[in-house]
Amino acid sequence: xxxxxxxxxxxxxxxxxxxxxxxxxxxxxTPQTEIVENLATMYANGELGNCQYITAESxxxxxxxxxxxxxxxxxxxxxxxxxxxILMSEVLWxxxxxxxxxxxxxxxxxxxxxxxxxNDHQDSMAMRDACIIQVYVENNQxxxxxxxxxxxxxxxxxxxxxxMVCMDGYKLTHxxxxxxxxxxxxxxxxxxxxxxxxxxxTKDPLTFGCYAPxxxxxxxxxxxxxxxxxxKKVMEEVFKEWAELTGRNWGGLIATDYMDNAETAVVAMGSxxxxxxEVVEEMRxxxxxxxxxxxxxxxxxxxEELRKVMKDVExxxxxxxxxxxxxxxxxxIDLKSALFGHSNAKVYSFAVGLGGRDIxxxxxxxxxxxxxxxxxxxxxHFEGVKEFEEVII
Amino acid sequence: xxxxxxxxxGACPGCSLPIAVKNVLxxxxxxxxxxxxxxxxxxxxxxxxxxxxxxxxxxxxxxNAAAVAAGIDAALKALGRKxxxxxxxxxxxxxxxxxxxxxxxxxxxxxHDVLYICLDNEAYxxxxxxxxxxxxxxxxxxxxxxxxILPGKIxxxxxxxxxxLAHKIPYxxxxxxxxxxxxxxxxxRAVEFEGAKYIQILCPCVTGWGINSNETIKxxxxxxxxxxxxxxxxENGELVRVRKIKERKPVEEYLKIQRRxxxxxxxxxxxxxxEELQRIADENAKRFGLDE
Ligand SMILES: Cc1ncc(C[n+]2csc(CCOP(=O)(O)OP(=O)(O)O)c2C)c(N)n1
Ligand code: SF4
Ligand SMILES: [Mg+2]
Numbered sequence: 001x002x003x004x005x006x007x008x009x010x011x012x013x014x015x016x017x018x019x020x021x022x023x024x025x026x027x028x029x030t031p032q033t034e035i036v037e038n039l040a041t042m043y044a045n046g047e048l049g050n051c052q053y054i055t056a057e058s059x060x061x062x063x064x065x066x067x068x069x070x071x072x073x074x075x076x077x078x079x080x081x082x083x084x085x086i087l088m089s090e091v092l093w094x095x096x097x098x099x100x101x102x103x104x105x106x107x108x109x110x111x112x113x114x115x116x117x118x119n120d121h122q123d124s125m126a127m128r129d130a131c132i133i134q135v136y137v138e139n140n141q142x143x144x145x146x147x148x149x150x151x152x153x154x155x156x157x158x159x160x161x162x163x164m165v166c167m168d169g170y171k172l173t174h175x176x177x178x179x180x181x182x183x184x185x186x187x188x189x190x191x192x193x194x195x196x197x198x199x200x201x202t203k204d205p206l207t208f209g210c211y212a213p214x215x216x217x218x219x220x221x222x223x224x225x226x227x228x229x230x231x232k233k234v235m236e237e238v239f240k241e242w243a244e245l246t247g248r249n250w251g252g253l254i255a256t257d258y259m260d261n262a263e264t265a266v267v268a269m270g271s272x273x274x275x276x277x278e279v280v281e282e283m284r285x286x287x288x289x290x291x292x293x294x295x296x297x298x299x300x301x302x303x304e305e306l307r308k309v310m311k312d313v314e315x316x317x318x319x320x321x322x323x324x325x326x327x328x329x330x331x332x333i334d335l336k337s338a339l340f341g342h343s344n345a346k347v348y349s350f351a352v353g354l355g356g357r358d359i360x361x362x363x364x365x366x367x368x369x370x371x372x373x374x375x376x377x378x379x380x381h382f383e384g385v386k387e388f389e390e391v392i393i
Numbered sequence: 394x395x396x397x398x399x400x401x402x403g404a405c406p407g408c409s410l411p412i413a414v415k416n417v418l419x420x421x422x423x424x425x426x427x428x429x430x431x432x433x434x435x436x437x438x439x440x441x442x443x444x445x446x447x448x449x450x451x452x453x454x455x456x457n458a459a460a461v462a463a464g465i466d467a468a469l470k471a472l473g474r475k476x477x478x479x480x481x482x483x484x485x486x487x488x489x490x491x492x493x494x495x496x497x498x499x500x501x502x503x504x505h506d507v508l509y510i511c512l513d514n515e516a517y518x519x520x521x522x523x524x525x526x527x528x529x530x531x532x533x534x535x536x537x538x539x540x541x542i543l544p545g546k547i548x549x550x551x552x553x554x555x556x557x558l559a560h561k562i563p564y565x566x567x568x569x570x571x572x573x574x575x576x577x578x579x580x581x582r583a584v585e586f587e588g589a590k591y592i593q594i595l596c597p598c599v600t601g602w603g604i605n606s607n608e609t610i611k612x613x614x615x616x617x618x619x620x621x622x623x624x625x626x627x628e629n630g631e632l633v634r635v636r637k638i639k640e641r642k643p644v645e646e647y648l649k650i651q652r653r654x655x656x657x658x659x660x661x662x663x664x665x666x667x668e669e670l671q672r673i674a675d676e677n678a679k680r681f682g683l684d685e
Binding site for chain 2: 022062094201
């Protein structure tokens with residue numbers, strides 16, 4: 001293993017290379033672009049073996065090319081975010097229904113309008129219901145490590161679903177961090193070549209993407225839901241295997257810190273977890289019974305894990321990086337429904353850092369303290385917003 | 394006997410799509426991967442548990458067939474499986490010339506080894522005859538209906554042959570289901586070229602065009618004999634062959650047997666449209682030297 005200070009985009013591109021994908025599709029969008037650029041350099045230098053690197057005409061085309069390639073039995077990769085992800089969405093729903101284990105990195109970025117190239121989770125949240133596995137990573141080592149695990153989970157015959165590795169745009173993609181880069185042999189020993197029993201081949205002609213009248217459509221949806229639920233177990237197993245193989249244990253569908261005897265649980269996803277953990281640590285030193293719950297897998301949703309860990313808490317503080325407009329933050333919506341009937345905790349949900357707005361340490365501390373001290377109402381709040389006057393014309 | 398496209402599919406009686414498909418598959422001896430976007434052909438042939446396809450087949454969505462085909466091409470190359478067969482797209486005119494034109498341009502531009510066949514029935518037929526970019530002027534569709542003021546579609550049929558040629562792909566041709574031998578020959582010729590190939594086949598639609606189900610071939614032939622649908626063949630950008638017309642027929646003969654054009658014979662602006670169509674036919678005849 002070599003430890004190197006690298007940027008996030010390189011850490012994931014390098015991990016993708018080690019997974020020996022057969023077809024990669026590229027379409028530029030900030031701040032994802034450097035991921036596919038790094039892969040292009042590797043391709044140009046002959047480092048990707050027999051891989052076909054395709055420059056698509058759009059993200060919609062990129063996703064579609066991967067549908068064809070994956071159905072033909074190829075291991076596939078692409079990366080995108082924001083407008084690109086939304087443009088792909090029709091195809092991604094289709095890929096999930098066809099049970100194609102396409103792996104992609106989402107360099108999380110906000111959605112237009114207004115146009116913003118900066119980070120929040122609105123883009124991947126918009127794909128929440130598409131039957132695509134969504135894992136959010138905290139730092140670039142976790143992003144690097146997640147790529148081989150993503151393939152192994154997605155390609156498991158009990159799962160066979162697309163996989164989105166969500167890493168915060170700029171905050172992670174462009175951050176320099178020391179990363180223990182995996183060795184080829186390590187990845188080869190962990191990830192077998194992709195050889196699905198069912199694929200497009202003239203040796204055994206099959207029909208993919210049939211249409212289903214009402215008398216048979218529902219069963220397809222039933223097995224998609226089952227695959228998502230089975231993925232929970234597969235993920236736990238793969239995460240454990242990874243920890244044993246590399247010595248890096250990132251946890252299960254969730255990861256917790258200081259949750260023993262915690263009265264207040266703070267929930268977050270993605271790169272903000274690092275900051276929240278530091279604040280929780282400081283508050284613990286001040287004698288406050290606060291703990292951290294990092295949600296790693298948003299889909300499938302860690303319902304049982306959250307119920308277990310939240311059993312005795314009194315307050316739950318959720319840091320949201322997106323909004324379900326007309327309701328509240330998507331994480332707390334799901335969290336509350338998971339806990340319904342299992343907990344009487346008060347849930348405070350704070351949307352922070354939308355469109356890349358800075359998330360200062362003091363803001364995190366203030367939100368948690370206000371919740372503990374009952375200085376804010378339960379429910380949904382935007383935090384870190386300027387005083388301004390809305391003009392209705 | 395091994396089938397490539399079996400009977401028992403759900404096409405309307407007299408539909409020309411199966412004729413085109415069977416001839417293409419026959420020419421390739423079934424050694425191919427088929428990509429088919431949403432549309433009539435997909436709906437009549439790919440219902441769960443009763444697929445008509447005896448070759449590997451994939452339908453993804455309406456506007457991405459060219460990209461899906463590109464992905465299959467890439468995968469076959471990466472996996473060293475190119476010898477398994479050709480990659481063929483069967484796409485409607487709407488899927489090709491309108492909603493899927495971005496993906497088509499990308500596939501042409503990257504010059505994937507794909508034979509793209511546009512089954513041109515001159516409207517969105519699966520959704521019930523709405524106009525597409527390949528609907529000819531004057532056609533009465535449900536989104537360009539002939540009304541008191543408007544005489545059906547205003548505007549011309551998109552020139553997809555020119556679009557394909559602009560991408561400098563090695564093989565571009567048109568055909569008509571009236572001439573199945575020609576379809577088979579062109580398909581065989583097309584796959585001799587490495588890279589992207591485009592063949593646009595005129596495929597009359599019984600319901601949308603309003604023709605008798607036993608007149609599909611007659612109509613498909615008249616389109617050619619009036620020079621409204623010139624049959625051309627380009628190799629590496631050079632026009633190498635055209636189907637000559639012995640005695641060119643006036644466009645009225647083609648128009649009057651189709652319900653979609655019938656209003657032109659009584660509509661105040663009908664004459665104008667008929668003259669426009671005749672002008673288009675004359676231009677085609679001159680441009681391609683169709684008259685024998
Ligand atoms: C994104 C999207 N828009 C609209 C549709 C509805 N739709 C399905 S098939 C079709 C028409 C197909 O027309 P064409 O490609 O010409 O094929 P045809 O049925 O005429 O053979 C339309 C509009 C769809 N499936 N997807
Ligand atoms: S609507 Fe037209 S194209 Fe569609 S199946 Fe019927 S005849 Fe064929
Ligand atoms: Mg059509």
